[in-house]
Amino acid sequence: MFDELLKESERLMEERPLAREVLTAFRDLAALMAEEAPRKQKAPLDERFQDIKREEGFPLFSRADLPVDMDSAAQLLEKFLTTLRRGERPDKEGLAAAFLACEEDKAWSSNLFSAILNNDKDTLEDMAQSVNLEAQTLEFLGQMALTPSIQALRDLYVPRIDTDTWEYGYCPFCGSLPSISFFDKTGKRYMHCGLCGLEWRFPRLTCPFCSNEDHKSLGYFDVENQDGFRVDFCRQCGRYLKAVDKRVFEKTGPMELENLATLHLDMLANKEGFK
Ligand SMILES: [Zn+2]
Numbered sequence: 697m698f699d700e701l702l703k704e705s706e707r708l709m710e711e712r713p714l715a716r717e718v719l720t721a722f723r724d725l726a727a728l729m730a731e732e733a734p735r736k737q738k739a740p741l742d743e744r745f746q747d748i749k750r751e752e753g754f755p756l757f758s759r760a761d762l763p764v765d766m767d768s769a770a771q772l773l774e775k776f777l778t779t780l781r782r783g784e785r786p787d788k789e790g791l792a793a794a795f796l797a798c799e800e801d802k803a804w805s806s807n808l809f810s811a812i813l814n815n816d817k818d819t820l821e822d823m824a825q826s827v828n829l830e831a832q833t834l835e836f837l838g839q840m841a842l843t844p845s846i847q848a849l850r851d852l853y854v855p856r857i858d859t860d861t862w863e864y865g866y867c868p869f870c871g872s873l874p875s876i877s878f879f880d881k882t883g884k885r886y887m888h889c890g891l892c893g894l895e896w897r898f899p900r901l902t903c904p905f906c907s908n909e910d911h912k913s914l915g916y917f918d919v920e921n922q923d924g925f926r927v928d929f930c931r932q933c934g935r936y937l938k939a940v941d942k943r944v945f946e947k948t949g950p951m952e953l954e955n956l957a958t959l960h961l962d963m964l965a966n967k968e969g970f971k
């Protein structure tokens with residue numbers, strides 16, 4: 697999985713020179729992720745209870761309850777910080793401070809991971825400030841460090857998840873919201889989970905964030921000179937979601953990479969007032 701991410705980030709760098717910088721950073725992290733072998737252990741689940749939960753629209757796990765391998769994630773975070781602080785990044789002192797914070801107190805990284813999984817923005821902001829990093833950077837690194845462990849867990853449970861009939865805008869495995877969406881070669885719409893990367897079918901004319909189906913308040917804008925990308929928005933909840941139309945491309949990258957390679961679309965959507 698991460699080997700493919702590595703290879704694909706190289707390919708996308710050639711195709712999308714504008715996203716080169718962010719893809720280079722990602723490639724360096726993916727190389728470390730590929731080496732990681734997190735513990736794979738199923739959590740005991742009550743089968744009957746799971747059926748009821750699924751029928752009522754609950755994901756298999758909530759983000760906060762994911763039984764992730766925190767030790768593996770903590771080790772990976774330290775590797776990320778070691779690698780990145782050696783580079784020429786303007787925030788390398790912050791990265792070094794974060795590395796020290798992890799070294800000095802093992803609770804630091806587990807606090808970071810639980811802040812990410814609990815969507816606790818205040819704690820994230822405080823932790824980032826304490827090491828003089830952007831909260832966004834710290835969150836991104838923390839989430840990347842959690843990813844091998846979360847994906848190993850996800851793959852254990854995927855056989856019991858029906859991604860074709862799940863009808864909600866949040867992930868059937870971990871309950872997170874989509875970070876990007878796509879249309880497959882036949883025009884079917886899919887959501888891509890922002891945390892575990894699971895992909896599930898979703899109706900074309902529904903907002904995944906508020907379930908709005910009123911076409912008058914749903915819309916999208918295209919991007920000039922960029923066929924195959926668009927931004928869907930909803931005036932009811934004010935949110936947006938990027939979409940890649942795979943029909944336009946011979947080959948697209950994994951959605952994690954497409955998400956990073958289309959940061960200009962996020963800026964455009966923010967400028968239009970969507971969040
Ligand atoms: Zn998920």
Ligand SMILES: [Zn+2]
Nearest residue numbers: 903906930933
């Ligand atoms: Zn909406």
